[in-house]
Amino acid sequence: MNKKIVAVAGLALALTACGKEGGTTAEPAAAPKPGEKPGVCLVMKSLANEFFQQMQKGAEEHATKRGDLTLSVVGIQNETDIDNQVAAVEKCVTQQAKAIVIAPADSRALVAPLKRAVDAGVKVVNIDVQLEEGAMKAAGIGDKVPFVGPDNREGAKQSGMELVKAVGKDAEVVILEGNPGAANAAQRKAGFEDAIKEGGLKLVDSKTAHWETNEAHTVFSNMLTAHPDIKGVLAGNDNMALGALKAIDEQGKKGQIKVASFDNIPAIAQYVKDGTVVATLDQYGAQQAANGIDYAMKMIGGENFGGWQKTEIKLITKDNLG
C-alpha cells in the first residue's frame, strides 16, 4: 500500500516537473559573444494552436532569410500558463538576449518581468495581444515597448460591414464570441458591435462558443430556435463559423442566413466562394512575429519605438479570394 502511494507521488512529481519544463527553450540560445549575431528571444503562447504554429514557422523562416540574428523560440503549454511565460522571459534575460519579442499570455502579469528586462538593457517588442497601457505607464516603460500587431476591432468591423451589406438594415443578427477574458475576443466583439450599430442591425443574442466548432454548433442552433428570424451571424473566428454553417445547413436555411467571420483559415474558403460567408479577415498571423523581429532589430540598431505599430489586415470576400 505504501509502495503504491510512493509510486503515485513520484508520478505526480514527474508530471509537475514536466509542466515546469514547458517553459524551456526549444533550442538553447547561445549567449552572444562580441562580434556574433545578436540573440533574439521569441516568447510565444501555446504552440498547440494553429495560429501560433504558423506564426512561429513564419518567424523562423524570416530569421533565416534575414540571417543577421540568432532566433530562439520559447513556447508554453497552454494560453493561460502565465507562470512559465514569466520564467521564460527571465531566462531570456539571463541568457543575455539582445531583444525579446513576446506574445503575452496575460496583458498585466507580464509587465513586471518585462520591465526588469528593459532595465537590464534588453529591447522588448510586444506582439499579438497588447500589454495594458496603464500598467505599462505605471512601470515607466510605456514609450519603450512598441506593440506591433493588427487592429482586431477594425478588422471585425470591416467583416461586419460586409454582413450589413448582405442582410440589410434591421435584420436580426447574433455574435459568437471567443473565450471570455481574451483580449482579441473582446476586441473582435467590439468591432462587430461597431458594425451592428453603424449598419442599424438588430443584435438579438451574443454568447461565447470558446473558439470551438462543436460548441458553436450547439450554441448557434439554440440561438436559431429561440430567434427563428436570424439573418446573420458574426463569428469571432472561422472555426466557430464552421459550426454555425453546419447548423444553418441542417435547419434548411442555407442561403437565408449569412456569416461574417475572422481569421481566413483554409477550411473556410469553400464557403466564402459559395457566398454563405460574406467575409472573413486575414490578419497575416504568420507574419506577426516576423514583423516583431524586424522592429526588434531596428531597436537593437538604436532606433526607438513606442505605442501601437499597426500591421496589415485584409478583408477577404468572394471577389478577392486567393
Next chain:
Amino acid sequence: MIKRLVLGEAGIGVALVVLAGFFVIAAPNFATEQNLRNIMTQITLNTVLAVGMTFVILVGGIDLSVGSAMALCAVVSGTMMAGSGSVVTLVGAILVSVLVGAVVGWINGFVSEQWRVPSFIVTLAMLNVARGAAERYTDAATIYNLPAALNDFGTITLLGVPAVFWVALLLAGIGWFVLSRTVFGRLIYATGNNEEAVRLSGHKTSRIKIAAFMIAGLTVGIAAVLYMARLNIASPILGQGYELNAIAAVVIGGASLMGGRGSMAGTFLGACLLGVLTNGLLLMGVSDFERQIITGLVILVAVVLDAYRLRLARKLAVTQPATKEPVPATVAS
C-alpha cells in the same frame, strides 16, 4: 416501493421531466420538433462517450483521456479520408478511428493494471499524450474536405430522428444489454463491488478492467467519427473537457465513483438531463457565466442526492435482515 424507486433511476427520470416541463413554459420554442432534434444532435457525442465511461466507472476506474483521445482518433481518421471519394477509404478510416480509440483504451487499462497505478493518474497522463500526438500529427491544423457521404450521414434524419443519434441510442442499447444480460456485465459490477471476491472465484479481474477501458476507447473512436460526420471537420483541439461532461452524465445517472453501482439507463438519462439543461438555458438567454454556475450546481445536487440515496439503501439493508450483503444491491437496468 417509493424507496425502491428512489434507489433506481426514477429519481433522475423525474428530475428530467420536471426540468423539461419548466422549459416548456419558460423557454421560447423549447417544445418544437426542430428543437427536440437539436437536443438529440447536441447530446449525441456525450451520450456515446458516457456509455463507455459507465463501464470504466463501474469497475472503479476513471478515464480522463476521452476528450483528447477523441481528437487523436479524429485527426488520424480525418487525414486518411480527407479529399477521398472512395467508399473503401471511408470505411477504412472509420475502422482506423475505432482502432486508435481501442488501442488508447488498452494502454490506459494495461498500464493501470500492470503496475497498479490508479487510472486517474494514467489517464491524466494519456490526456496530455493523446492531445500532443493529435497536435503533432496535424501541426495543429484543422482538417477539412471530408467525404460528402460522411457529411450526409451527419445531416440526415430517420423517422424524424437524426441518424447520429440513432447510433448513440444503439450503443446505449448494446451497453444496457451487455451490463444487465450477460455474464461479462455481472463481472463488471462484481469487480467494482468486490474485486478480491471475483479474483478468488477464479476470474482474472485485470482482464475485466482492461476490457472496460477498451470499451471506453471504442466509444471514443465512434464519437470521433460522429463528430466528423456532424461538423465536417477534424481538429486537434476538439473534445476539450468532454471527459468531464461524460463523467458528469454517468454520475448524475446515479453511478458511484467507487465502482460497482450505476446503470446504462441512468447514464442515458444523465446525458439527456445535461443536454436539456444546456439547451433550455441557452433558449432562455441565460448568460454564459450563469449557465456554467447552474450546470455545476446541478452536478452537485446530483451527487448529494446520491449520497443520501446510498444512506437510505444502507438503512433498508439493515432493517431488512433478509438482505445478506451490507452493500446495496447493484441496480442493473
